[in-house]
Amino acid sequence: MAKPMHPTPNLDQLETGPWPSFVTGLKRLAKDKDYMVDVLGHLEHSYQTRKGYWKGGTVGVRGYGGGVIPRFTEIKDENGQAVFKDAAEFHTLRIMPPPGMHYDTATLRQLCDIWDKYGSGLIALHGQSGDIMMQGCTTENVQKAWDEINQMGFDLGGAGPAVRTSMSCVGAARCEQSCYDEAKAHKAVINSFLDDIHRPALPYKFKFKFSGCGNDCMNAIQRSDMAVIGTWRDNIRTDDELGQKWFAKHGMNELINDVVSRCPTKALQIKDAGSVRGVATGDDHISAVALDGKQCLEIDNKDCVRCMHCINVMTGALAPGKDKGASILVGGKSHLKIGGLMGTLVVPFMKLDTEEDREKLVEMAQSIIDFFAENALEHERTGEMIERIGLVNFLEGIGLDVDPHMINTPRTNPYVRMDGWDDEVAKIEAKKQAAA
Amino acid sequence: MAEAQALRKAVECGVPDNDKYMHPTLLKNRGNWKYHDRPRPGVLHHVAHSGDQVWSVRAGTQRQMDTYTIRKLCDIAEQFAEGHVRFTIRSNIEYIVADQSKVDPLIAKLEGEGFPVGGTGNSVTMVAHTQGWLHCDIPGTDASGVVKSMMDQLYDEFKTEQMPNRVHLSTSCCEINCGGQADLAVIVQHTKPPKINHDLVANVCERPAVVARCPVAAIRPALVNGKPSLEVDEKKCICCGACYPPCPPMQINDPEHSKLAIWVGGKNSNARGKPTFMKLVASGLPNNAPRWPEVNEVVGRILRTYKADARPWERMADWIDRIGWPRFFEKTGLPFTKYLIDDWRGSRANLNASNHVRF
Numbered sequence: 001m002a003k004p005m006h007p008t009p010n011l012d013q014l015e016t017g018p019w020p021s022f023v024t025g026l027k028r029l030a031k032d033k034d035y036m037v038d039v040l041g042h043l044e045h046s047y048q049t050r051k052g053y054w055k056g057g058t059v060g061v062r063g064y065g066g067g068v069i070p071r072f073t074e075i076k077d078e079n080g081q082a083v084f085k086d087a088a089e090f091h092t093l094r095i096m097p098p099p100g101m102h103y104d105t106a107t108l109r110q111l112c113d114i115w116d117k118y119g120s121g122l123i124a125l126h127g128q129s130g131d132i133m134m135q136g137c138t139t140e141n142v143q144k145a146w147d148e149i150n151q152m153g154f155d156l157g158g159a160g161p162a163v164r165t166s167m168s169c170v171g172a173a174r175c176e177q178s179c180y181d182e183a184k185a186h187k188a189v190i191n192s193f194l195d196d197i198h199r200p201a202l203p204y205k206f207k208f209k210f211s212g213c214g215n216d217c218m219n220a221i222q223r224s225d226m227a228v229i230g231t232w233r234d235n236i237r238t239d240d241e242l243g244q245k246w247f248a249k250h251g252m253n254e255l256i257n258d259v260v261s262r263c264p265t266k267a268l269q270i271k272d273a274g275s276v277r278g279v280a281t282g283d284d285h286i287s288a289v290a291l292d293g294k295q296c297l298e299i300d301n302k303d304c305v306r307c308m309h310c311i312n313v314m315t316g317a318l319a320p321g322k323d324k325g326a327s328i329l330v331g332g333k334s335h336l337k338i339g340g341l342m343g344t345l346v347v348p349f350m351k352l353d354t355e356e357d358r359e360k361l362v363e364m365a366q367s368i369i370d371f372f373a374e375n376a377l378e379h380e381r382t383g384e385m386i387e388r389i390g391l392v393n394f395l396e397g398i399g400l401d402v403d404p405h406m407i408n409t410p411r412t413n414p415y416v417r418m419d420g421w422d423d424e425v426a427k428i429e430a431k432k433q434a435a436a
Numbered sequence: 437m438a439e440a441q442a443l444r445k446a447v448e449c450g451v452p453d454n455d456k457y458m459h460p461t462l463l464k465n466r467g468n469w470k471y472h473d474r475p476r477p478g479v480l481h482h483v484a485h486s487g488d489q490v491w492s493v494r495a496g497t498q499r500q501m502d503t504y505t506i507r508k509l510c511d512i513a514e515q516f517a518e519g520h521v522r523f524t525i526r527s528n529i530e531y532i533v534a535d536q537s538k539v540d541p542l543i544a545k546l547e548g549e550g551f552p553v554g555g556t557g558n559s560v561t562m563v564a565h566t567q568g569w570l571h572c573d574i575p576g577t578d579a580s581g582v583v584k585s586m587m588d589q590l591y592d593e594f595k596t597e598q599m600p601n602r603v604h605l606s607t608s609c610c611e612i613n614c615g616g617q618a619d620l621a622v623i624v625q626h627t628k629p630p631k632i633n634h635d636l637v638a639n640v641c642e643r644p645a646v647v648a649r650c651p652v653a654a655i656r657p658a659l660v661n662g663k664p665s666l667e668v669d670e671k672k673c674i675c676c677g678a679c680y681p682p683c684p685p686m687q688i689n690d691p692e693h694s695k696l697a698i699w700v701g702g703k704n705s706n707a708r709g710k711p712t713f714m715k716l717v718a719s720g721l722p723n724n725a726p727r728w729p730e731v732n733e734v735v736g737r738i739l740r741t742y743k744a745d746a747r748p749w750e751r752m753a754d755w756i757d758r759i760g761w762p763r764f765f766e767k768t769g770l771p772f773t774k775y776l777i778d779d780w781r782g783s784r785a786n787l788n789a790s791n792h793v794r795f
Contacts, residue, residue: 010726014581017588020550022580025502039570046569046578047725050691052609055684056573063446071571092571098454101523105510107457108521112503121503125523128566128614135500135571147444155449166451167525173454173462174482174490174532176469183454191450198448214706218525221711222617222704229706242471258749262708309707313749316471316483334613336678337651339780340713379649 002034006041010048029121036120038087039136045075059091059139061146064198067094067156068142089138094131094157095149099168099183101126110152118145129207130167131157162200163193168210169217177311178212179230179324180352186210188358189365196369203376206369213320214308225382226368227329227343228361234321235301236287236311243289243317255297259310267303268310271296289317325351330368331383341383344391348405371397459520459532461490477597478553479539491539492530495551496562496587496594499527500570500580508549516542526562528555552595560593560739563605566614574681575609576624576694577723582607585727589736600746600755603739611676617702617714619752620738622731625697625719629673630686634660641683649678696721696731700738701753712753718770741768760794
């Protein structure tokens with residue numbers, strides 16, 4: 001039995017309503033833990049005064065410089081003593097989950113046991129960077145909890161100016177739209193940067209995210225400095241049986257309104273079965289799926305940008321091709337300091353089938369992080385650095401050739417010194433000839 | 437022994453392999469799935485090229501979970517599913533079963549224990565959110581409380597698939613926006629410059645770093661009452677709060693003047709149009725803990741309007757793209773104020789450089 005509860009009239013109101021209540025969970029913990037009694041008191045004080053009262057500090061585990069988020073109470077009495085003394089320290093351990101956030105129950109139970117023993121009993125699944133957030137631990141218990149969690153085979157995630165914990169979608173494990181093995185790429189990349197995760201020494205944070213297709217379920221384009229987003233080069237695959245099944249259920253109106261007219265590049269057309277282009281007509285970039293005996297949906301894969309919409313609507317009837325891989329985008333971030341940025345495409349396509357392919361991905365990540373470490377200003381994200389120095393300087397720095405896939409449009413102003421034009425044309429010609 | 441334990445060196449093992457955690461049918465068919473469908477809201481049915489099938493039952497959680505709740509979710513996995521779960525990016529739990537007959541009893545058990553089954557397809561799924569007053573060092577509000585209030589209101593929309601397309605929500609407790617882009621986001625918007633405790637600045641803050649952090653160069657070093665401190669040009673200040681994390685004596689949070697704003701039309705997916713940033717459409721909403729009724733009123737109004745007016749497969753951004761911003765404000769009844777006209781860098785791209793007008 002724990003000490004008596006503080007009155008929590010505000011938090012009590014968050015126990016009503018049908019959605020699962022975190023307050024009810026905290027109160028259950030408070031039955032046995034003085035720690036949680038005071039955490040609830042602390043939180044209620046925030047609700048009453050509408051302010052936060054945790055400050056940071058320095059708490060860590062042996063050998064690492066990050067991964068623990070220290071929190072000390074700022075609610076003090078006139079003598080400088082913590083008002084909620086059992087919750088004076090409320091640190092979080094960020095733990096990197098398995099890619100795709102798969103668990104067996106034994107693992108979750110073991111994490112719970114450790115956290116009941118050393119921590120508050122509060123675990124967030126998961127934080128916004130993808131960590132298992134073991135929330136609420138005293139300074140004294142941080143190392144003890146870490147020792148047991150580490151012995152389970154888990155490692156601390158990133159915090160501060162470091163490579164951060166990553167996320168990958170469920171992907172190949174369960175999704176037919178997956179274009180590479182997200183979990184393997186995730187693990188290969190992140191486990192190559194453990195020193196940069198555990199010992200923060202970069203200009204600012206650096207995030208990787210791995211999405212298996214353009215639906216980008218991990219929000220990689222906007223939430224990561226280096227986004228690996230799946231795509232494919234060959235034709236959309238089709239299944240006539242599933243196509244006819246879809247059409248029988250949904251009909252022509254839905255096909256036109258929801259599929260054909262929503263294609264962003266007008267790559268879809270409805271054709272009579274006899275007039276579909278294909279290998280026979282010298283068009284090897286055409287996919288066609290049967291709708292009924294008479295008509296087909298024809299896709300010109302040269303025009304298709306792999307946006308995923310038609311595949312989302314007609315799942316199974318349409319599917320990504322077989323020559324799969326990923327695009328790489330660099331520089332996504334949120335508002336601070338110059339405003340939100342989407343990632344910019346810097347590699348239209350790379351294969352990610354083999355260990356060797358993934359090694360190339362790691363090498364590219366390494367060259368980007370090296371350039372970032374050398375060239376970014378303090379507290380400047382990769383996207384801000386590129387904004388400041390220009391994409392071309394960044395590409396030259398990491399050894400990538402320019403490519404028209406990287407732009408929406410060419411330059412719309414003449415304000416650039418161009419006396420190197422002939423040299424650049426000559427270089428491109430020389431490369432073409434060398435490749436031929 | 438105790439001493440040996442105390443000297444243990446970290447095993448820098450990194451991200452663990454997920455093979456040993458995932459459901460055996462997933463492992464067996466990894467990279468070899470053919471298609472999926474949704475037999476009912478909250479259930480995904482995946483079919484592999486091998487002919488194997490799995491059903492994933494998705495349920496909402498409170499994200500900030502106590503160990504009793506996690507153990508209860510484990511009990512359900514062991515008694516009604518096959519011992520394997522995973523979590524989505526929006527803190528929903530998924531139970532994966534290879535035996536269809538387990539689906540209905542599993543749903544009944546989850547619902548019986550208070551975990552709503554849903555969050556798939558064209559539903560309003562769980563809110564991606566931040567830490568707030570519970571744990572963050574700079575929060576303007578408590579995301580967990582805002583989210584609980586919102587999801588209570590949107591409970592039926594989580595459990596059904598009646599929206600035009602999926603609806604992703606986020607909340608963030610400061611303008612850093614850790615909650616991320618979403619179809620609709622609730623984000624703190626400060627409206628007054630920081631209040632500076634000049635006694636503490638010199639000891640607590642690395643002053644040049646704080647000066648550099650300001651997006652509008654409104655902060656400069658100054659001597660205040662004989663002490664080295666910082667001062668803010670309040671005419672330039674945009675009240676973003678960027679100075680507060682590196683310098684806690686520059687308090688930006690204010691019980692009255694830290695408001696909540698609503699943003700719409702963010703989309704990370706490449707489906708149809710390219711990914712989009714969300715746009716600020718409403719502000720000045722009070723930080724009215726513990727249930728934030730004013731925020732919920734606007735959220736509900738926007739979502740109801742979208743639900744009634746958007747066509748199938750239109751995300752929030754696609755819908756507004758079709759009907760135009762004037763009609764968005766007309767239909768939602770939200771006031772269009774001068775603050776919604778962008779004047780940040782690149783803002784000209786957000787002005788209407790055409791005579792495209794919908795009448």
